[in-house]
Amino acid sequence: MTHRPRSSARRGDHSHGDVHLHGHGHAHGHDHPGHSHPTGVRGVLHGIFVPHSHDAADSIDDAMEAHSQGIRAVKVSLVLMLVTTVVQAVIVAFSGSVALLADTVHNLSDALTAVPLWIAFVLSRRVATRRYTYGFNRAEDLAGLFIVLMIALSAVVAAVEAIDRMVSPRPMENIGWVIAAGVVGFLGNEAVAVYRIRVGRRIGSAALVADGIHARTDGFTSLAVVAGGIGVLLGFPLADPIVGLLISAMIAVLLVGTVRSVGRRLMDGVEPELVDRAERALGEVIGIDSVDRVRMRWIGHRLHGDALVRTSATTLVDADRLASTAEETVRQRLPNLDEIAVRVVAVGS
Template sequence: MHPHERDHGHSQDRDHSHGHGHSHGHGEHGHSHPTPPGFKGFFYGIFVPHSHDAADSIDDAMEAHSEGIRALKISLVLMLATTVVQAVIVAFSGSVALLADTIHNLSDALTAVPLWIAFVLSRRVATRKYTYGFNRAEDLAGLFVVLMIALSSIVAAYEAIDRLINPRPMENIGWVIAAGIVGFLGNEAVAVYRIRVGRKIGSAALIADGVHARTDGFTSLAVVVGGIGVLLGFPQADPIVGLLISAMIAVLLVGTVRSVGRRLMDGIEPELVDRAEHALDHLEEIESVERVRLRWVGHRLHGDAILRTGPMTLTEAARLADKAEASVKKHMPNVDEMAVRVTAAAPGV
């Protein structure tokens, strides 16, 4: 199962010798999700609250797939219910603006469909053509969500500028405010749920979709603020708040692009590499960890490691490789595969 070799002249990708006389906190396996610093971090914190939820809370791949699909189903029902309530308000108010917002929320609710398809595809077994399986479809769906967030920012900015240049009186203000509140609450509930489940199973695409719902919720909230501004005799409040929301979405988009783009480029959070090395550090037979590589495939992790040990037989090396793989999976249950190669000194050296 694992390739092993005896090698005296190996190249060290990194010099990572480990002592075994230290202790670590093994009870906490959560990793952090760094918040961008400064101005970006302020707005990023508004839309995506920091969480200490581990991305390895679910150790079974099929269970993680199922929970992701369940989150999409429930959130889709919530968004459709929100759209129906807004449609009823539109029928009472006859507001064209509310009709446009309702149609917008309906189209945003349907962005969950590509991600749903990706989760279903990820459950298919690998084939001779797709030997790594279909989990990467999830990352492609995340890219689609990023494009939708960008489109939301552009549309919001365009509508705000158009209202500044061509002011239009806001009718049925009370109904407009009511529909905005409904839209905000519905989108925020969906956002909280998707982000929580996304962090739990380690899905950047599901988190991005939650962020998308949150941006739409704040857009609806901007409608509320604008309506209140009109009631207070400041009609320009609506487009001005719209521009501010558009700018906040654009700032948020930068962090989301980095997160999804890192997955597509096989980037990995450094703390996860540290955790894998920490898991290998438990094994007394290992003299040093020559290399550890990890990458996300959808919301699951695949990786490999090269270990250096003292003199041992091929049988002992094979047994150690299995032991090392088991240790990594114990510390990181969302790791599906961890190929380990043991480089052992020849007996008598």
């Protein structure tokens, strides 16, 4: 008896499992991704830079809608950063501060990091081909790697600038304008960070979350400028470079977690909580005697997986019904799941 696969509601994809009795299914997630929180110093910084959010509870199970939200987030944040840059440029024109000009150029370059992510989201909407059978969602992970490099570069540049100012102290000019530009930079970057991280978690995009963290680190760098300016006004000229070094150290510590997150995606890693959730869902299905294997991986912000389960059912009809039930159960538990192939085999085989 041959089982005809049902079409995916997203891209017309099909999932075919090799079976003894039956095997195959599609699942679409509705729950939010499992996640863990770092502890120690990195945990504290993670709480500051990437506060916990329950937005993922409303995770999007439609692939095209997720792509659209990702592109919208990139567009909106790009516009916000450009507006921030323009405002800072106006302040530079009034103040004539070379330091502010450098910071403005820095923010403009950071805004443009959204471009490769935008390209990645556009590519992810393309239909899979015979060469790229899983589609083009992996471009998003490559964009995430680029963003990680930009975060690292931001930390290095901030540290070098701070050390240079400690070795060769220079009087800070137009301190009021410097503080004003720092506040503008912080508010603009923070607004972009909140938006990117929220949407990134909702659609399951590690790259978009990383880009949000990038914006937040730049915002705190701008806040360091404000703190340094206030310190200078209070008669402590080394406040600016000292705060700059502290911010660089904070970015470096936070970078470790971001590298792990993006690198894990590139290595087909997945949160163990997601696998546990899938195993529990399958184990609750009446008729499944054991769950031998569950494999999952992120491709961009979409999940793909397969499972091997055993049953005492003796007919193809029973196995087919069992696989369909398993599919419906899993789809209630897993987020952003494009497809999962369930292979059902008889106990003892």
